Amino acid sequence: MTAKLAEMTTLDAARAAERGTAVILPVGAFEQHGAGLPLATDQIRAEAVADAVAEALPDRVVIGPGVPVGVSPHHQAFAGTVSLRPTLFAAVVREYVESLAAHGWTRFLVVTGxxxxxxxxxxxxxxxxxxxxxxxxxxxPVTAMAPDAVGSMERSPVSGHSGEAETAQMLHVAPHLVRHDLLAPGTTTPDELDPFARLARSVSHPAVALPYDRLSPSGVLGDPRRATAEDGRAILTEATDRIVAFVKEWLDT
Incomplete structure (x- = not known):
């Protein structure tokens, strides 16, 4: 039987709830990812991990509806970005959870890209x-679930959004959507940040929200040209393994 609620009948769904399955909700963002990656990058990665977890745990999890638009006001300076207010994003996820809870589900895992x-x-x-x-x-959070694989990558001193790790994941799960000809380094060293942005990114100072164009004119942190599909496979495998281990213990408790 499919693990996706969207492909089930209502009777299938009722039986899945009765079995005590957990619901995975893949959520992402609709935002700029530089010149080389698509706007839906975060949702694509979240769905890939959700699918892998469901494959590893047949009959123990189901995949619920996704939320393809997230909280992205910091990317609004870049064309194509769509953002939800935090209160609306939370309300949508809560409505999903409470709707499904009415049919017997009690455990929900949001996989966010x-x-x-x-x-x-x-x-x-x-x-x-x-x-x-x-x-x-x-x-x-997908990338944060794979610290070892990300840590072993060759990365720039400043890396992150649209950089090595995200590009690697997309090269693995959706290589046809990566614009290889447009991959280019963005902000790669602290010296390339403006003085206040440099201060704001320091862990020893108060946190502050900044628009992404203050961090990188191209919207990229790092050098995506260093990424490989093998790096992406390692990241998503580690993330999947960690989540699977968590869900097994969670459901057995």
């Missing part, structure tokens, strides 16, 4: 803990 969603997901989890203690909401 966009780091900008993390703060909102954390707030939502706290609200559900207060309002719906019968439900459990976990969330997993």
């Amino acid at each position: 966009h780091g900008g969603n993390n703060a909102t997901l954390g707030t939502l989890a706290q609200e559900l803990l207060r309002d719906r203690p019968d439900l459990e909401l976990a969330w997993a």
Whole structure:
């Protein structure tokens, strides 16, 4: 049987809920990823991980509806970016959760390809803990789930959005969407940041939200030309393995 709720009948869904499956909700963003990657990069990566987790855990998880637009106001200076207010993004995810909870599901895992969603997901989890203690909401940022694979990559001193790690993942799961001819380094060293942006990115100073064009005129942090599909496979394999291990323990508790 398919693991995707969208492909099930209502009877299939009822049986899946009765089995005590967890629901995976893949969420991403609709935002610039430099000249070489598509706007849907974060959703594509989240869905790839959700599919891999479901394949590894047949009959234990189902994949619910995704949220392809996330919290991306910091990318709004770049054409094509679409963003939801944090309150609206949280409301959409909450409606998904509570709709499915009405049919018996109690455990929900949000796999997010966009780091900008993390703060909102954390707030939502706290609200559900207060309002719906019968439900459990976990969330997993894709790239952060693979520290070893990311750490072993050859990366620029400044790397991140649209850089080596994200490009590598896209080369692995959707190489046909990568514009190899347009991959180019963005901001790669601290000296290329403007003075305030350099200060704001320091872990020893207060955090501040900055528009991404202050960090990189091209929207890229790092040098995506260094990325390989093998790097991407390693990142997504490690992320999948960590999430699978978590879900197994979660469902067995």
